[in-house]
Structures are given as structure tokens and as C-alpha cells.
Amino acid sequence: MNRLTLILALAATPALADPDPKALKRLVRQDCGSCHGMTLKGGLGPDIRPASLAHYRRDDLTDVILDGLPGTPMPPWRPLLSKDEAAWIADYLLEGDPE
Numbered sequence: 001m002n003r004l005t006l007i008l009a010l011a012a013t014p015a016l017a018d019p020d021p022k023a024l025k026r027l028v029r030q031d032c033g034s035c036h037g038m039t040l041k042g043g044l045g046p047d048i049r050p051a052s053l054a055h056y057r058r059d060d061l062t063d064v065i066l067d068g069l070p071g072t073p074m075p076p077w078r079p080l081l082s083k084d085e086a087a088w089i090a091d092y093l094l095e096g097d098p099e
């Protein structure tokens with residue numbers, strides 16, 4: 001699945017649908033990884049592994065995902081993700097991938 005197809009699939013997901021972990025993991029690895037490094041250790045954007053994000057509360061990180069960080073390359077994802085999807089990503093980033 002290419003990036004555009006993934007983004008369109010996520011955008012087409014009804015707002016009341018439960019987050020799709022498989023699609024969201026792919027989004028983190030491909031789209032977040034394009035700036036934060038494919039291993040999430042940093043690149044254009046900072047390291048987003050659990051130890052580096054430990055200072056964030058879940059709700060604050062969810063807001064960063066949804067609204068971006070003005071004055072930085074971090075874009076807002078609110079047009080493409082629901083709050084539940086962003087919260088799932090925040091949990092995933094804060095806890096790490098158990099697999």
C-alpha cells in the first residue's frame with residue numbers, strides 16, 4: 001500500500017470506527033518515519049521512541065499529533081486522523097511496539 005492510498009484509507013474511515021492498529025502502525029513507520037527516521041530514532045524530526053517522549057503526557061502528545069508544532073516541520077494530522085486514532089498513536093509511541 002503506498003502512502004497516498006494509506007492516507008486516503010485512514011481519511012475515509014468513519015469517525016466512530018475503532019482505530020485500525022495495523023494501518024496506524026504502518027502510518028507511524030512510513031509517514032512519521034519519513035521525518036523521524038525509519039527506526040524513529042530521529043532525522044529531520046527528533047527521536048520519537050518511548051524514552052525520548054517520556055516527558056509527554058498522552059493528551060499532550062495526542063494534541064501535537066493532531067495540531068502539529070507551529071514553527072517546526074511537524075504538520076497537523078487533524079485533517080487525516082480522528083482524535084481516537086491520534087490517541088492510539090500517542091499510546092503506541094509512549095509505550096513502544098511490543099512486537
